[in-house]
Amino acid sequence: MMTTFRLVFLGLFATASADVSIRDPLFRDGATSDYLIIAPDSTGILQHMGRLAERKRQKGLRAHIVTVDSILAHVEGFDPPHKIRNFLKTAHKDRGVTWVLLAGDFRLIPARRVSTGAYFPSDSTQFLSDAYYSCLEGDWDPRTEGVYGDEESGIAYKLECRFDEDGDFVCDRAVSEVVGIDLRSDIYIGRMPVSNAEEARVMVDKTIQYTAEPRPDGRAGGLFFFGPKVHYRITKNYATGNKITDAAQYWHYEMLPLFRNPTSLFRTATIDERYEDRLTPAGEITGDSIEITPDELDTCLSRGYNLVFFSCHGSPNHILISSRTNTVYSRRDVLNLKSNHYSNIASISCDVMKMPPESTMCLAKSFLVNPDGGAVSYNGSSAEDYMISKREHYLGAARYLSTGATAHIAKAFQVANLELDRYNQFVHQYWGDPELTIRTREITANDTFAIDIAKAGDSYRIQLLPAVDSALVCLYKKHTAFERGYTRNGLVMLDTVPPAVKTMRLTATKHNYLPTSLSLDASDITTTGIRRTPIPAASAPFTTAVEDRRIMAFFSPGDSILRATLYTASGQTLKRFHAGAPRRKWSTRRMPAGVYLLSVTIADNRIIKRVIVR
8 A cells, every 4th residue: 555655745836735725726836746645454445435535536536545554653653643743734734735635434544632621721521523634723731731732822913805706895813823732724624434335335425425416406406494492492573572493593593594685595495394383374474383203304305405404402313302201313214215316414423423432333324324314514613512613603604605605514614614613623533535515506406507718817717617616627638737727717727838738638527536537738728718518418419328227329420420429326436438420329238226427428429328228
């Protein structure tokens, strides 16, 4: 495994580390590795993480894998977490790594046990936190007492003001002096808490399928809020004395309006709610007391909502869903969920991401490793959770996701967490692919982009239509992506190619791993610009049919068919077909029921069609 290790660790280009912000361009200058997977030396887990890394490369990211044993054998440090953090510091500084995925549970890839004694002086609690791996500046244990994160950080701040790219005058709080840790994140980190190869297969399959398959209208593209009374009832309307639960107050009156805002990408999405209070047809909450049952929650969670938010008393094994009857929803209930689509969950519940010493399972993990339903990502807590701080955290993340400020789920929650108290920073965990983007209705897997490209000084000005945010645009020479960036309002500026490069390939990817792809002659790109419009799937010069569970494709005479590839919804290649004119017919064996993607390259255009076998 030494070769893989060297690919990541021996960097040639140095970059300055930087704090993450919502305007972070995500790619570091001179970066030679964007996405890093740390995995245990388990053949099965490595194999499935290799599939995920390959999908990231197909999308245009520079993705690498390094094993835990390689790090422990070649990096200085006094224990495994210290060695892993030292490795990440070097990978970030010398290779420009932005995203890090820890592919293993706490036994396979240990987290650091941290304390918040400096914030809560009477609190001696210590809990496992991956924040140790994302905050790379400073020393977490300067007194070498074996207690991490409890010292006063000693930060001095100054204001730096400027005009931003939109012409607005903004002031940012900047760190001028750091003693101890600076509590700022330097990388976006996620964990797939898998314990074996089968769990790794499930999580990788679900991740790839979520990105490859469009969200339909209705509940699968919508949101679900639920929660019983957690601590108290509050008076929402002091004139009427209408007392409602804290959960209903937070989710209905504070969070939901962010997604209904006229600027929200989810303003027309289906949004369902379920509290111990009654929701009236007029959209108001009454102070009733209605029991939430496990069967009812099964029905709701099996709909496969895009986003699920809830607040409940919790434990590693269950959440309390009814304060009236003390009814719980357990890990077993979660593992029995079945749905065609996977959710992104954010909870305010104690200990749902805490694994007991004798176990490798907890409630949050149950959602992620269920192969038939559940979740593709989970934001939650590995210890006691407090609504007073988490509510502001989640409101910030919702603002970013709903307005399109970022489509990256981990980024939204991690950046929103930066201005909160130390306890919330440490206790919050993100499990899932750290580069995962939230599905929206802006563009589906069958859509392609029209692309305008023009020279603007030493840059290419690339505009996508439809003008979506967070689409990844890459320029390739031969098979290597040498420039890439994410769009804002469909626009991205990339450096021009060296004069020696005559031809190049441009790809644009939103959600799915089968991007819009064009071949370009560099000499054709001038200041006046050119427009290229790939053939949309709906008008593609080929047709598909399914007979007796066999997928068939019919190509018209005269088409120059370069290649056709059939994928599963999770991205696995099933069959390749190469042909030219005249008319060709292509068919498969009898296929299992499911959703498949047929990618066909005609001339310089790639067309993707979804095929459903029932």
